[in-house]
Amino acid sequence: MQYVEANGARIPAIGLGTWELRGRACARLVEQALRLGYRHIDTAQMYENEREVGDGLRASGIDRDAVFVTTKVWTTHFAPNDLERSVKESLRQLRLAQVDLVLLHWPNPRIPLSETLGALANVRRLGMARHIGVSNFTVALIEEAVALCPEPLVCDQVEYHPYLDQAKVLEACRRHDMALVAYSPIAKGRIKTDDVLSRIGAAHGKTAAQVCLRWLVQQNVAAIPRTSRIERLSENIDIFDFTLGDAEMARISAMGSAGGRLTDFGFAPKWD
Numbered sequence: 466m467q468y469v470e471a472n473g474a475r476i477p478a479i480g481l482g483t484w485e486l487r488g489r490a491c492a493r494l495v496e497q498a499l500r501l502g503y504r505h506i507d508t509a510q511m512y513e514n515e516r517e518v519g520d521g522l523r524a525s526g527i528d529r530d531a532v533f534v535t536t537k538v539w540t541t542h543f544a545p546n547d548l549e550r551s552v553k554e555s556l557r558q559l560r561l562a563q564v565d566l567v568l569l570h571w572p573n574p575r576i577p578l579s580e581t582l583g584a585l586a587n588v589r590r591l592g593m594a595r596h597i598g599v600s601n602f603t604v605a606l607i608e609e610a611v612a613l614c615p616e617p618l619v620c621d622q623v624e625y626h627p628y629l630d631q632a633k634v635l636e637a638c639r640r641h642d643m644a645l646v647a648y649s650p651i652a653k654g655r656i657k658t659d660d661v662l663s664r665i666g667a668a669h670g671k672t673a674a675q676v677c678l679r680w681l682v683q684q685n686v687a688a689i690p691r692t693s694r695i696e697r698l699s700e701n702i703d704i705f706d707f708t709l710g711d712a713e714m715a716r717i718s719a720m721g722s723a724g725g726r727l728t729d730f731g732f733a734p735k736w737d
Contacts, residue, residue, distance in 0.1 A: 466504055467705060469687045471644035472617040474566065474596045477533050478682045479702050480505025482648055482691035484512055490693065495521025498698050499532065507622075507648075507689045508559075509537035509570055510551065515558035523560075534559070535566040535622075535646075537600060538585075540573040540732070545584035552588050567594040568622055571601045572734050578606075579613045586616035598622070603734050604637045611641050622646040625686065627656060627677055627717050628725030633737045635684065650688035651677050653727055661716065669707045672700060679704045680717045 467478040481498045483491060483506065491514045495506055499522065508518045515536060522532060536559070542551035552567055567588055569581060585597045599610055600622035607621055621638055625631045625647035638645045651674045656662055662673035669676070674690075678701060681688045690701045709717075726736065 466502065467682060469644045469685055471638075472596075472619045472642050474619040474644070475533075476566075476620065476644055476646065476687045477503070477505035478687050479503065479678065479704065480507050480533070480535075480646075480687065480689040481698070482689035483508045483514055483518055484648075484691055486512070486514055486517070486691070486693060488514075488517060491517040492520040492524065494693065494695065494698070496524040497695050499525035499527045501698050502702055503698070504531055505533045505535075505687070505689070507535045507646075509539070509568075510542075510555055511537070511539045511570060515555055516560075519559035519561060529561070533565045534561065535568065536564050537568040537570040540569075540571050543569065543573045543576045543581040543584075545580055545587075548581065548584040549588060549591075549593075552593050556593060563592060564594050566596045566598060566619065568598045568600045568620070569602075571730075571732065572599075572606055578609060582610060582614040586614055589616050598643070601733065603737050604633050606734060607634070607637045607641065607643070611643075618643055620644040620646050620687075622648055622689075624649045624726060624728050625681065625688075626650050626652040626725075627659075627662070627680065627720045628652050628722070629727075630721035630723055630725065632721075635686070645686045647681050647686050647688045649727055650681055650690050652725075655727075661720065665709070665713050665717070669709075671704070671707060675700060675704050676709070676717070679707065679709055680714060683709055683714060
């Protein structure tokens with residue numbers, strides 16, 4: 466497994482995203498992923514599956530210290546006292562004493578960012594999380610957060626795949642020694658039939674999805690593809706035995722644009 470290092474954190478480059486996974490199926494998928502070699506599991510309060518993620522972690526038999534577990538606080542819990550209570554509830558659901566990373570799930574302009582970040586930093590100081598970070602933050606919000614947060618932020622988790630240009634956010638993360646963690650890294654499955662990625666994959670004996678994930682990892686980006694199919698778990702992690710050439714990397718990067726975003730909501734910030 467390759468790792469992305471950022472402000473003291475060591476994040477496995479490929480993880481399992483668990484959005485929309487529920488119940489026993491979620492627990493089984495987490496268990497199987499860990500047995501296949503995954504060491505990075507991503508969940509969130511809003512996913513309503515933290516208990517099942519914890520069940521899968523314990524069922525796998527993998528030592529807790531070997532697994533990087535991320536969860537996220539929803540925007541309605543950003544007031545300082547609410548945030549700490551919310552993280553305690555996540556730990557209770559996961560049945561863990563500590564998570565590796567707690568993120569603010571989305572920006573919430575209705576609560577001063579300084580207050581929210583102060584509470585998030587306190588979560589780290591209290592030992593509830595080894596590291597803290599943000600999600601869906603724009604460049605301007607990254608700059609503001611870094612300036613305001615009394616503890617180091619280790620990542621910004623954002624949508625990133627070949628169809629969405631995130632060069633500005635990636636540059637901002639690098640400037641502050643933060644990792645970019647990519648959700649929807651295979652564009653919700655859209656890349657699987659992409660001609661460019663398929664042709665590149667054929668040259669390496671790999672699928673379009675594997676090429677896409679390799680493209681991210683070679684940018685020192687961590688990716689958390691979600692799948693509900695156990696057979697896809699092996700495919701998504703089998704990307705460390707080949708390298709994309711400079712021309713192939715450039716060709717994939719040229720596919721991206723600001724209009725390639727697939728996840729957007731009315732409460733989202735004004736994107737870069």
